[in-house]
Amino acid sequence: MSILQTTDVIKDFQGHRALNRVSIDVPEGSIFGLLGPNGAGKTTLIRIINQITAPDSGSVIFNGRPMKREDVHQIGYLPEERGLYKKMKLGEQATYLAQLKGMHTQEATRLLKEWFDKFDLLPWWNKKVEELSKGMAQKVQFITTILHRPKLLIFDEPFSGFDPINVNLLKKEILKLREEGSTIIFSTHNMASVEELCDYISLINRSETILDGEINQVRNAYKANIFRVEFEGDRNALTSALDGRYQLLDTPVNGNGAGNAGAVRKNNQVRIRIPESAGPNDLLKALMPVTEVHGFQEEIPSMNDIFIQVVENASKIAQ
Amino acid sequence: MNKTPLIIKREYLTRVRKKSFIVMSLLGPLLFAAFMVVPALLATLQDTDMKKVAVIDGSNVFTSYATGQPAFVVPDREYLEFVILEDTGVETLRENFESTGYYALLYIPENIFASEAAVLYSDKTIDLDTKTYIENSMETEMEDLKLASHDIENLDEILAEIQTNLNMRSIKWTKTGEAQESSTGLVMAVGYASGFLIYFFIFLFGAQVMRGVMEEKTNRIVEVIVSSVKPFQLMMGKIIGVGLTGLTQFIIWVVFTFILVTAAQSLIFPDLAGKMAQNPSATTELFAEGAPGATAAAGQQAQLSEGEEIMMKVMNSMESLQPLKILAWFVFFFLFGYLLYASMFAIVGAAVDNETDTQQFMLPITLPLVLAIFVMINAINSPDSAVAFWFSLIPFTAPVVMMVRLAFDVPTWELILSAVLLILTWLGMVWVAGKIYRTGILMYGKKVNYKELWKWLRYNN
Numbered sequence: 001m002s003i004l005q006t007t008d009v010i011k012d013f014q015g016h017r018a019l020n021r022v023s024i025d026v027p028e029g030s031i032f033g034l035l036g037p038n039g040a041g042k043t044t045l046i047r048i049i050n051q052i053t054a055p056d057s058g059s060v061i062f063n064g065r066p067m068k069r070e071d072v073h074q075i076g077y078l079p080e081e082r083g084l085y086k087k088m089k090l091g092e093q094a095t096y097l098a099q100l101k102g103m104h105t106q107e108a109t110r111l112l113k114e115w116f117d118k119f120d121l122l123p124w125w126n127k128k129v130e131e132l133s134k135g136m137a138q139k140v141q142f143i144t145t146i147l148h149r150p151k152l153l154i155f156d157e158p159f160s161g162f163d164p165i166n167v168n169l170l171k172k173e174i175l176k177l178r179e180e181g182s183t184i185i186f187s188t189h190n191m192a193s194v195e196e197l198c199d200y201i202s203l204i205n206r207s208e209t210i211l212d213g214e215i216n217q218v219r220n221a222y223k224a225n226i227f228r229v230e231f232e233g234d235r236n237a238l239t240s241a242l243d244g245r246y247q248l249l250d251t252p253v254n255g256n257g258a259g260n261a262g263a264v265r266k267n268n269q270v271r272i273r274i275p276e277s278a279g280p281n282d283l284l285k286a287l288m289p290v291t292e293v294h295g296f297q298e299e300i301p302s303m304n305d306i307f308i309q310v311v312e313n314a315s316k317i318a319q
Numbered sequence: 320m321n322k323t324p325l326i327i328k329r330e331y332l333t334r335v336r337k338k339s340f341i342v343m344s345l346l347g348p349l350l351f352a353a354f355m356v357v358p359a360l361l362a363t364l365q366d367t368d369m370k371k372v373a374v375i376d377g378s379n380v381f382t383s384y385a386t387g388q389p390a391f392v393v394p395d396r397e398y399l400e401f402v403i404l405e406d407t408g409v410e411t412l413r414e415n416f417e418s419t420g421y422y423a424l425l426y427i428p429e430n431i432f433a434s435e436a437a438v439l440y441s442d443k444t445i446d447l448d449t450k451t452y453i454e455n456s457m458e459t460e461m462e463d464l465k466l467a468s469h470d471i472e473n474l475d476e477i478l479a480e481i482q483t484n485l486n487m488r489s490i491k492w493t494k495t496g497e498a499q500e501s502s503t504g505l506v507m508a509v510g511y512a513s514g515f516l517i518y519f520f521i522f523l524f525g526a527q528v529m530r531g532v533m534e535e536k537t538n539r540i541v542e543v544i545v546s547s548v549k550p551f552q553l554m555m556g557k558i559i560g561v562g563l564t565g566l567t568q569f570i571i572w573v574v575f576t577f578i579l580v581t582a583a584q585s586l587i588f589p590d591l592a593g594k595m596a597q598n599p600s601a602t603t604e605l606f607a608e609g610a611p612g613a614t615a616a617a618g619q620q621a622q623l624s625e626g627e628e629i630m631m632k633v634m635n636s637m638e639s640l641q642p643l644k645i646l647a648w649f650v651f652f653f654l655f656g657y658l659l660y661a662s663m664f665a666i667v668g669a670a671v672d673n674e675t676d677t678q679q680f681m682l683p684i685t686l687p688l689v690l691a692i693f694v695m696i697n698a699i700n701s702p703d704s705a706v707a708f709w710f711s712l713i714p715f716t717a718p719v720v721m722m723v724r725l726a727f728d729v730p731t732w733e734l735i736l737s738a739v740l741l742i743l744t745w746l747g748m749v750w751v752a753g754k755i756y757r758t759g760i761l762m763y764g765k766k767v768n769y770k771e772l773w774k775w776l777r778y779n780n
Contacts, residue, residue, distance in 0.1 A: 014774045050546040052761070069549075077546040081763065083539030088333060099325050100547035141543070 002061075003028040003152055003183045004049065009058035011044055018044040020207040021058070026152075026185060026200070031178055033198035033215070034187040035303075037311055040204045042187050043080070046154055049185075050077050063151070073102045076150035080157045080187075082141050084129045091116075091125035094144050101148040108147065115143045119169075134161055142170060146177060153177060154185045159193065171197065191304040203307065205314050211306075222301045222309070225274045227283065230295030232268060237290040246283055247273040271299065322548045323556045330531065330560025335567060344568055348575030355576075356583040370422035370449065371400050372439075375409060377429040381460065393456040399449060401425075409440065416442055425453060432461070507699050510726035513649050514695045514719045516569075517656050518688060521718070524565035524657060525664040525684070529677065531557050532668025532760070541760045550757035555749070558661045565657065648725055651738065656718025659745045660684060662752040669759030670767045679768070691716035695723045702727040712737050714744035751776060 004026040011019040019041045026032045036042050047053045049060065051072050060067040063074075085093055091112065098108035116122045119139045129137060138161050146153060155174070159167045174197065178184055186198060194201065195215070202212035211218065226249065231238060242248055249271040274283050280298070287293055301309075334340055374391045376382045381392045382403050391401035402421075404412070409426055412419065423441035428434060437457065439445055466474065532554070535541040544553055667680040694716060698707035702724045711721040711729070717737045721729070758775040765771070 013778065047761070052542070052545050052550075053757075072546060075546070077543070079539075079542040079546070081539040081542055083543075085333075085534075085540055086538060096325070096329055097543065097547070100322055100544065144543075 001028050001064075002026055003063060004185075005059075005061040006045070006049070006055075007059045007061070009045065009048060009055045009060070011041075011048065011053070011055050017207050019048075019055070022204065022207070022209050023058075024202045024209065024212065026183060028183050029178060029181060030199040031174070031184045031186055031197050033194045033201040034185055034204070035189075035191075035194065035201055035307060036204035041207045042204055043156070045204070046077070046079075046156060046185070046187065049154065050075060073148065074151045076101075076145040076148065076153045078141060078145040078153075078155045078158055080160070082138075084137055084140065086130040087128060089126050089128055090121070090132070090140060093129065094140060094147075097144040098147050101150075103148050111147055112143065115147065119143065135163060135166060138162060139166070142173075146173075146182075150182065152183050152185065154187070156187045157189070158186070159188070159190065191302065191307055194303050201303070203310060205311050206318065210314050211310050215303075218306065219300050219303070222306045223298065224301065225276075226299040227272050227274065227280060228269060228295065228297045228299055229272055229283075229287065229293060230269050231287070231291040231293050233291035235268070235270075238270070238287065241286050241290040242272065243286070245275065245278070246286070247275075249273060269295075321552075323552045323559075326548065326553060326556025327560040327563065330557050331563050331567075334527070334561065334564040340564070340568065344571045344575070347568070347572045348579055351572065351576040352579035352583060355580050360583075369398055369400060371402055371420065372449075372453070373407075373412065373419070373421045373424045374401050374403050374427070375407060375412075375424065376403060376427045378427050378431045380431065380464065381427055381457070392460055393453060396452065399452070413440070416440075423449070427457075432465075435461075506726040509645065510699060510723035511695075513645070513722040513726075514692070517649075517653050517718050517722060518692055520565055520569065520653065521657050521660045521688065524561050525660045527561045527564070528558055528661045529664040529668035530674075531561065532665050532756070533671065533674070533677075536669065536760050536763075537672060545757075545760070550760060551753045554665050554753060554756050558658065558665060562654070562657055562661065645725055648734070649722060652718040652722055652741075655738075655741050655745055659714060659718075659741065659748055660688070662745065662748040666752045666755050666759070666772070669756040670772060672763065676767075687713075687715035688719070691719035694720050698723045702729075708733070712740060714741040717741055754778070 002025050005024070007023050008021045009019050009023070010017070010021060022041070022045060024032075024034070024045075034042050034045070044053070048055050049067075051067070051069055062068075062071045088096075091109075094112050094116075095105060095108050098112065099105060103111075113122065113125075116125060121136060121139060121143075124132060124136065129140075132140075142158070145155075153174075158170060158174075162170065171193070174184060174186075186194070188194060198215050200213065201215050201218060203210055213221075239248060272283060274280060280296070284293065284296065374381070376391070382389050383392050384390075389403040389405060391403055393401060395401060409424065412421075412424055416424070422443070423439050423445055426438045426440065428437065431437060439450060439453070466478075471477065535544070535553075541553075548556075663684050667677050667684070670680060671677050691710065694706055694710040698704065698711075698720055701707065707720060707724055710716040711724050711733070714737075718741070721734070721737055725734070755772055755775045758778050759767070759772075762775075
């Protein structure tokens with residue numbers, strides 16, 4: 001079941017269409033990656049979901065009903081451009097933000113103290129925000145986003161500005177939130193974390209959705225019939241066995257180490273593309289007489305590659 | 320749940336707790352009290368040094384020998400004494416003037432009646448008070464002498480008989496038939512003070528709204544907040560919260576100033592306080608009576624000193640000012656004037672990223688306000704002029720200009736029309752501000768001009 005569905009959402013700004021018939025479908029209990037280059041329209045879509053702006057046309061269904069103003073209480077939003085009142089005391093400010101989400105003062109204070117304790121922020125409760133480090137302020141923002149146990153969480157570049165230790169802490173909390181039943185929309189340019197966390201993705205480019213679906217399906221769909229082969233034996237014999245029918249993609253590097261990222265790292269490893277007419281077994285059959293195959297694995301493209309490929313293709317078409 | 324009260328509360332509390340607010344709250348009354356008390360204090364603190372003025376009377380007209388000793392005809396005053404010097408020349412005295420201890424030397428030439436000129440010499444600057452006293456006294460003396468030279472019979476009686484002191488009162492006929500005594504001076508003062516106060520308040524606290532909006536924008540907290548509340552609620556919460564802060568400051572000022580002035584008075588002028596205490600009936604009676612207590616005042620007048628008489632007159636005019644009516648309208652114009660301009664200040668705050676960029680948008684705010692002050696100064700002299708009339712209806716200048724006219728009494732229909740126009744304009748402005756605000760607060764790093772604002776206004780949010 002979906003917790004959030006947008007259908008054909010259109011949003012125009014004077015002389016510029018920010019969103020053109022954008023539809024996304026966020027299944028309940030999932031982590032949904034909202035991807036796209038800068039200026040694609042992600043923030044506009046997120047603001048529409050948060051009821052900050054209204055779409056010109058199209059519908060937003062939340063929890064099975066057209067979304068209403070009160071539904072924002074069930075959303076926690078951590079914007080990319082985020083800040084706090086510098087002159088306000090930390091505890092007071094966090095309580096204020098919780099109250100704005102409809103929480104009662106006492107409950108908010110109790111929960112905040114628990115979270116502050118967990119994130120080692122409790123000694124700073126009565127300090128002003130301007131005395132905090134950026135990382136600490138970011139932690140406070142994260143806490144205030146999730147404190148009211150929203151059904152839907154929207155994180156826009158949540159990891160920017162965090163050190164690796166805190167990134168891990170945050171990832172752990174995000175996964176825990178999903179386990180506890182929250183749905184998470186996750187907007188980022190960090191494709192590694194998309195692969196790591198997301199169940200579904202939707203890629204927006206130039207105001208339109210150009211790719212969406214379950215992440216493994218998407219990645220499988222972009223498989224290019226490339227196989228990694230680890231072998232022992234004469235490399236030239238292997239090359240000749242390919243017979244021009246199979247395409248050898250990278251020249252292996254002799255010796256350990258250097259090589260292009262994603263290319264051959266190990267000695268005696270090659271990437272081979274199989275043509276449509278053949279299957280992996282045909283390749284194996286061709287290789288086996290000349291070399292000893294130690295490893296044979298299909299290469300699944302990274303989200304990074306897919307992102308670049310899809311966006312660049314879309315740009316070419318547009319031109 | 321309505322969250323505007325939460326926002327108002329935050330805006331109010333963070334501002335009221337600021338050091339600058341507390342400092343202003345204390346400093347303001349001290350300044351006001353100083354303005355009121357210091358001139359009075361200075362008046363009582365005239366130099367208590369005895370001033371001796373030497374007189375060389377070349378004409379011999381101003382010297383009397385009634386006591387045997389030569390004496391100047393102008394009587395001595397407290398701290399001022401005259402000594403007639405005979406057989407001394409101006410130049411002799413000049414040589415060692417400092418050692419003589421005289422404050423000044425008055426030289427009266429022989430032909431004073433012809434020349435009508437005398438000279439005051441001194442090694443110091445002679446204070447105006449002393450000079451005026453000598454000048455006036457000598458003038459009177461000379462007039463008397465000239466009159467006497469005409470040899471008129473019963474001169475003293477005639478003089479006593481022609482002595483006239485006209486008491487001019489201005490009384491205004493009102494529609495209800497009662498006659499009201501008015502004092503133009505006080506009316507002007509009240510009008511001026513309230514007009515300036517509104518002007519000052521709008522600028523001071525309107526700018527706070529602007530800075531508050533800008534702070535939220537540059538701190539990047541605004542997107543978090545508007546994901547919980549409507550931008551309009553945030554804007555209104557800020558405007559109301561800052562307004563309440565201003566109102567609080569104003570009340571603190573009024574109360575503290577009153578306390579300080581009263582305390583200062585009883586410390587510096589214990590006499591006056593005593594007299595006022597002895598005479599409470601006069602004041603209470605005056606306030607109890609609806610109409611100006613002309614008869615009551617007359618009854619009391621016998622026991623009152625001149626100063627207290629003036630107090631009575633002031634209170635009479637106070638009565639004619641209808642203080643409650645003026646206060647009520649003051650609060651109204653104070654509030655809605657602020658609300659109207661605060662909405663405009665909110666637009667500016669939402670449109671820019673930093674304080675320096677605000678300049679280009681300030682003109683539409685400052686221009687009408689400054690204009691209002693000019694019209695107000697003009698309206699004090701002619702409160703019923705066409706200029707005063709129109710500018711007291713135009714909502715952008717009405718809060719300042721109408722306050723002055725109000726002191727002089729304005730037809731009710733004009734007041735109501737002005738009030739309605741102000742409220743309607745405010746509602747319109749809030750609508751405009753809301754639309755521009757919600758777009759502006761989420762727009763970073765963009766150079767904004769009026770054309771851009773017009774676009775934002777037409778965005779369909």
